[in-house]
């Protein structure tokens with residue numbers, strides 16, 4: 007049976023067993039604890055992630071499209087860097103998975119250990135460096151138990167899943183680890199497909215997916231084409247959304263395009279393992295102005311509203327790497343994560359009330375404006391930088407700088423931050439406006 011389908015090949019259950027067994031033996035034999043995997047979505051990468059789970063090795067996804075410097079920060083703490091040479095050219099010191107799977111080895115199964123790290127995902131950090139969240143096997147188990155119990159998932163028991171997100175992005179935890187833990191077939195879409203609707207739709211139609219895990223932005227993009235409808239995905243039973251606001255109009259259109267589909271609006275930050283709440287959206291709800299993000303009867307942990315902020319406790323609360331504390335703390339004697347999200351519990355549902363800080367979501371990507379500002383400040387000639395965001399989610403940077411041009415700054419910045427963090431416009435100004443307490447004003451506009 008085919009268990010994994012990608013643009014660079016597929017895997018049968020037997021192949022997955024064999025490859026992951028060999029990679030797990032290799033990792034175990036070398037006492038690897040943290041494995042960076044340069045993460046395309048090839049079959050060998052999927053086998054390597056499974057191998058990490060088997061050998062209790064922490065999987066660190068490394069997006070191949072990241073600028074070199076940012077990639078190095080993420081790779082720094084890995085004992086080994088694995089890559090699939092059929093997809094990327096390697097670099098000296100990296101280990102090609104094609105070589106690893108040539109040699110059978112002996113793998114010693116391990117007893118369950120909830121404390122051992124399962125994976126580490128890096129998000130935009132306000133200091134200008136990516137921020138690592140380390141999720142333990144216990145955190146992940148808690149998520150998977152909750153996820154499988156969401157009524158739409160429990161009742162349909164999807165056997166084939168469609169993935170959209172990169173494996174370095176928290177949303178992918180839902181499809182990737184659900185498929186790894188249940189043996190459901192996973193069909194992935196690579197970044198290259200997103201610019202080519204006909205190729206992307208071909209992949210979707212071949213997937214036979216019963217469950218799709220999407221960001222709302224992605225579904226909105228797909229709906230620009232009338233071909234995104236029931237005929238394309240005849241088996242689709244559930245769409246699981248997470249990561250950003252799902253608009254009622256998007257849900258309503260999806261109900262029309264995919265009659266009978268069940269829509270889940272889930273919520274949670276990377277720091278608490280993908281999602282902690284989920285609300286099933288009904289066609290009636292889709293006619294209301296806003297949608298709930300969680301049904302309080304079934305949450306993955308404790309959900310508390312403290313001074314208007316959503317605070318999460320329970321088994322899915324993870325930690326940052328390097329002893330960083332950030333929003334982690336205690337709530338009534340329990341470890342918790344202060345999300346920075348405004349929220350309200352009403353009518354048994356959790357409602358999102360916007361961010362309490364400046365963090366942004368653009369096409370599902372999480373961005374700290376200070377991350378862009380701090381990286382602009384690293385460029386020669388830049389003395390001050392302020393990033394603002396328009397109502398249409400367009401990023402603009404205003405900088406004071408000597409002897410440089412916006413084009414040069416853009417080029418320099420692209421070597422420091424991922425493409426999705428590049429401002430649409432960089433404007434060089436003589437002086438930036440200063441407000442009370444001599445603080446730079448950040449409400450400059452476009």
Ligand code: AMP
Nearest residue numbers: 176248249250251272273274275276372
């Ligand atoms: P990430 O760590 O990339 O998953 O981003 C987490 C953040 O995305 C949360 O703290 C929220 O600000 C936002 N978010 C996640 N799910 C939703 C949702 N269903 N509706 C609105 N915002 C969401």
